[in-house]
Amino acid sequence: MSLDIILSQIFNGLSLSSILLMIGMGLSITFGIMGVINFAHGEFLMIGAYTVFIVQVIFAKLLGQAFPGISFLIALPLSFFVAAGIGWLLEKVLIRFLYGKPYETLLATWGVSLILQQAARNIFGANNVDVASPKWFEHGIQITQGLQLPYNRLFIIGLSSLCLTGMFIYLYRTVKGRKIRAVMQNRRMSACLGIPTPKIDAFTFAMGSGVAGVAGCAVSLLGSIGPSLGQNYIIDAFMVVILGGIGGLAGTIAGALVIGISSSIFEFISTTSMGKVIVFTLVIIFLQWKPQGLFSLKTRALD
């Protein structure tokens, strides 16, 4: 196995990590802040991806041509707001009744996920649809003879870094972000100090959903999209959260990098099926050493 191949696998793993990171951020924060396990999170990915598709269809209808480049640029922010809007709605009508009941949210959001998938099937058809990729993503940077870094994957890595930076600045450098972190650490004390926790919850949930929508936009560059798109990523994203630990960005980054790159490498040196088995086994073994994940909020509470 040559160095080129190893490097290109690491690169592919990095782009998978980037997608997992964008999904995992929302999962980790909503679990950390509200004790909510959101199984419908993958469906926000799907919503984001279908947003790109819809924008292209509208362009094609109105102007006779899909204009993949411009429509993608329009769809990118749009997918954030569409997914965030639906996330906000979901929080308002369902999630807020289930705070601190992880099992209940798990079942309820699983139901939501089934409904959203079936809705996508009824609206867009059960088959996958193709999204035209913008022309400027067609090639890549040729590093050596055997190693090419495709632009679309580079873009995904860049997009993910951008989301991460935005999220970091938001959480650690703004007043609202500080409030979010406060609620995450101690909800009741934060409420006593005048932080409007219900508003913070709704807002955080919407933001996490929005970032997953952006991830959906990114995924649409990699292949065709379908109603079960989110299902392909959600379990890996949960593994990221378990591995990284709940409630911080650092853990999610580390978890995403490890899961993404190791999946890519193990799937290459063995088979796809054995690769998954190896990664899963490694996660279980790792948890023997750090049951709370790589980074976790320190707490003195027992339960």
Add this chain to the structure above:
Amino acid sequence: MKKWMPFIITAVILLAAPVFLSDFRLNLMGKYLTFAIVALSIDLIWGYTGILSLGHAVFFGLGAYCMGAYLKLQTEALPDFMLWCGLTELPWFWVPFQYFGFALLMAILLPVMVAILIGLPTFRVGIKGVYFSILTQALALVFVILFIGQQMYTGGTNGITNLQHIFGHSLGDVSTMRWLYLATVVLLGLCYLFSRWLVNSRLGRILVAIRDGENRAKFLGYSPQNIKLLIFSVSAGLAGLAGAFFIPQVGIISPSMLGILPSVEIAVWVAVGGRGTLSGAILGAILISAAKSFFSEYFPGAWLYFYGGLFIIVVLMFPQGLMGFIRKYAPRLQLIRLWS
């Protein structure tokens, strides 16, 4: 005597079902009853011990695969999918499956072993709650991928199909079907009695103690990790047994039946019926499975909407499920209360 009435009446109705149900419905009912056994198994760990496994279809599926291997070898000396994959002789680990006793034993032991393999490292370090649920869910994903990938040993995506005989009788015969149904009723009865004995025993009280306050149970000198491992293994064995009775009645087992969706479905049966009540688990499994058949016959497109909606409504409005509802709103009706 009075407290056994519901059990006896239910048993009589189920045993007499061949008289009033058509053969097609009877076969479906037999399938639902195996589901009811899985529901019992998950009720033991979730309803009573507070551990939600979202990978229970794996144990069910492993049991079904073990029995499927036996049935397949009854039909063909070398299973067709092995032939297609270029194998000329039976792999060594398939050979003992030509004996019914071995297949049945493995249908229980294999799930138990997998449960120990996954339970030992996770319970040991105190992984609990939703973390455990997510890990078991990943387990389901891993098994599906593994079973699809190892086509020459497992039949790949199609799984084990085209089964013909059991003990020399054709599986398609009405008489075979009826016997299988009656055997399933008896098995369900035994599993129910076993579970009832278990939850009413001292162990059962410790299970509830772990559910309601694991640390307190620990400080009182019990070892939650060992007890959880024990009940998880028992539960996995029960699920495997159910799988072994499932496959002769349905005639197929494929990786899609041990995936995440069927695993979550099992949990939903119990949630709808009422977790922490054995009768609720059985009722939930049968009702939801029947509803699923009904919907797929009459409104195929609407099933997932109904199903997803059911998850949400049950969680929001009936957190204790049907049985909880009955217990709360029918306190004076002795007749109904007895059943719950």
